[in-house]
Every structure is written in structure tokens, then in C-alpha cells.
Amino acid sequence: xxxxxxxxxxxxxxxxxxxxxxxxxxxxxxxxxxxxxxxxxxxxxxxxxxxxxxxxxxxxxxxxxxxxxxxxxxxxxxxxxxxxxxxxxxxxxxxxxxxxxxxxxxxxxxxxxxxxxxxxxxxxxxxxxx
Numbered sequence: 001x002x003x004x005x006x007x008x009x010x011x012x013x014x015x016x017x018x019x020x021x022x023x024x025x026x027x028x029x030x031x032x033x034x035x036x037x038x039x040x041x042x043x044x045x046x047x048x049x050x051x052x053x054x055x056x057x058x059x060x061x062x063x064x065x066x067x068x069x070x071x072x073x074x075x076x077x078x079x080x081x082x083x084x085x086x087x088x089x090x091x092x093x094x095x096x097x098x099x100x101x102x103x104x105x106x107x108x109x110x111x112x113x114x115x116x117x118x119x120x121x122x123x124x125x126x127x128x129x130x
Contacts, residue, residue, distance in 0.1 A: 002032040003128055004071055006089070009080035012037025012064040014048040014110070015099050016080055018117050021052050021059040026118070027125035034071065040064035045103055051110040055118070076124070095124075 007019035012035055020035035027033075044062050052059045067089060077091035081098035097120055102109040 003030060003075045004073070005031045005033050005076040005078065005124075006070050006074045006091075007033075007035040007078045007080065008037065008067065008089070009101075010038050011041040011101075011103070013041040013043065014045045014103055015097075015101060015113060015117065017044050017059055017062050017064075018048055018052055018114050019078065019080070019097075019121060020062065021057045022118050022121040023125075025057045026121055027128075030125065030128055031076075034065075034074070035062075036065045036067045036070045038067065040066055045110075047102070047107050047110045048114075051107065051114045054111070055114060076128070078124070 005023060007016040009016040016035040016037065020033050023031050023033045041064050044059060044064065049060050072090065074089060074091045075093065077089060077094045079096045081096060081100065099113055099116060102113045
């Protein structure tokens, strides 16, 4: 049985979308992956799509989702560092990754955040595979 993992931030337009993409790409064999935002934007940030495409991961089909769009019980909840509190989203394990939002910044910042998220997803998968 796969582990339900949800990546949550405010807009679900960038960090949580990149995390969802990396998790599907790197750990789709052990994770059932979701992402959502407390206040979702209308689209995934185009720079996030470009940065992930450069790394070989296609998130162009992703779209921002509400917390109500994901399962009500999550095994692993990852917040992205925007102070998002989800007391109404039950979970067995929670981490806050403390990532700055690259929205409104140059593409280089998206690439930097993308690479940090990749490392964190790899570490999360290693922990869960133990």
C-alpha cells in the first residue's frame, strides 16, 4: 500500500507543484502524491513549469487545487514554509520545509528552489523506504 503524501502551500502554484512533480518522478512507487493550497491561484506558475521541464520533469498538466480536493486523511503532510497550518487535515507525520516562495523572482530562484525540493523529496523517500 502506498503512503499518502500531501504537499501544501498557499497558492499551490509553485513550490508544492514542484514537490508533487518530483515526488511522482522519484518516488511514485511508494507515494500516492497530492498537492493543494489554502488559497489556490488560477494556474501553475509558468516559471515553475519551465524550471521543472529543464530538470526533465513535466508538470505542465498540473493545476492548483484546494485542500478539499485531496483526501481528508494524509500519512505525510509537508508544508512548504509559508506558515500554512492545516489542523483540519489529519496526518501521521508532518514536516515544514521552510522554503521561500520564488514567485515574482527571476527564473534562477525557481531553479534554486527546484533543486532544494528535489533533495528534500529524495530524503523523504529514503526515510519512508526504511
